[in-house]
Amino acid sequence: MKRPEPVQVVKQRRDAALRALVDGVPYIQYLGVTFDRRGDELTGVLPFDEKLIGNPLLPALHGGVTAAFMEMTAVITLSWSYLWEDIESGSLDFDPSGGTRMPRLPKTVDFSVDYLRSGLPRDAYSRARINRSGRRYASVHVEGWQDNRDRLFAQATGHFVMPQRR
Amino acid sequence: MTDPDKLKLARQFIEAIPHSRDLGMQLTEMNDGVAVITMPYDEKLIGDPETGVISGGAVSALMDTCCGAAVMSHPKNLAGTATLDLRIDYMRAAKPGQQITTRATCYHVTRSVAFVRATAYDEDAENPVATATGAFTVEGSA
Numbered sequence: 328m329k330r331p332e333p334v335q336v337v338k339q340r341r342d343a344a345l346r347a348l349v350d351g352v353p354y355i356q357y358l359g360v361t362f363d364r365r366g367d368e369l370t371g372v373l374p375f376d377e378k379l380i381g382n383p384l385l386p387a388l389h390g391g392v393t394a395a396f397m398e399m400t401a402v403i404t405l406s407w408s409y410l411w412e413d414i415e416s417g418s419l420d421f422d423p424s425g426g427t428r429m430p431r432l433p434k435t436v437d438f439s440v441d442y443l444r445s446g447l448p449r450d451a452y453s454r455a456r457i458n459r460s461g462r463r464y465a466s467v468h469v470e471g472w473q474d475n476r477d478r479l480f481a482q483a484t485g486h487f488v489m490p491q492r493r
Numbered sequence: 494m495t496d497p498d499k500l501k502l503a504r505q506f507i508e509a510i511p512h513s514r515d516l517g518m519q520l521t522e523m524n525d526g527v528a529v530i531t532m533p534y535d536e537k538l539i540g541d542p543e544t545g546v547i548s549g550g551a552v553s554a555l556m557d558t559c560c561g562a563a564v565m566s567h568p569k570n571l572a573g574t575a576t577l578d579l580r581i582d583y584m585r586a587a588k589p590g591q592q593i594t595t596r597a598t599c600y601h602v603t604r605s606v607a608f609v610r611a612t613a614y615d616e617d618a619e620n621p622v623a624t625a626t627g628a629f630t631v632e633g634s635a
Contacts, residue, residue, distance in 0.1 A: 392512055
């Protein structure tokens with residue numbers, strides 16, 4: 328029987344792939360969004376920053392920031408699940424120096440955000456669930472929360488066109 | 494008609510939004526439920542590194558601000574507003590390097606909800622980049 332790979336090797340490969348995916352998108356860097364990984368599960372993290380405020384009187388997060396954060400979570404989670412097998416098999420090898428040509432990201436067709444309560448001036452988290460992912464289209468639902476996992480401040484649903492394998 | 498003092502306050506409010514300022518948004522029109530806002534192209538907004546096309550999320554931020562401005566400029570809404578829901582349809586990629594312009598119309602207002610439609614263009618005004626429909630809260634009415 329083949330011996331299982333050492334855990335550090337597996338983690339390093341997965342983290343390098345995730346980093347390559349996320350670091351390649353300037354807008355994700357601008358918002359300051361990062362992704363926590365537990366196995367194949369991703370959680371988006373949006374650290375609070377003054378520049379993200381949409382209502383200075385409350386103050387509250389900008390609705391557009393919430394929408395963007397949720398959409399980025401959907402896009403990255405979708406790419407991550409689409410690339411997962413290639414990452415695991417090692418056929419998609421991410422060069423830590425950044426030389427790897429990144430796979431194309433899914434394209435958003437539509438995105439609908441439901442604002443449940445105002446975004447507080449503190450960190451926000453998000454997780455996406457892929458409800459359907461075919462060869463061409465995908466439908467994704469995203470939940471966003473702040474202090475309590477059960478008290479969502481926003482949820483969203485969107486449709487995406489998947490990149491064609493090259 | 495919208496009260497000019499209220500409009501001036503609403504304009505100042507929109508122009509003071511930290512996130513909108515950070516994205517370089519400029520309010521060019523705001524009156525009677527219609528608002529027009531532009532956003533310059535910036536490399537930090539890129540969502541597709543291969544093509545330089547700006548992220549849908551940046552377009553969302555512009556749409557949300559513009560829809561909110563349209564609601565605030567409507568005579569039946571007396572104070573601020575908050576987004577209840579916003580749906581965006583992305584028709585095509587915006588041309589890299591071009592400014593995005595959004596025009597939002599608040600076409601119906603009840604005692605509690607304002608309904609808004611918006612369209613975003615790059616320099617090709619015949620071909621929208623995205624459209625949005627949203628529902629916003631109405632504040633300050635009895």
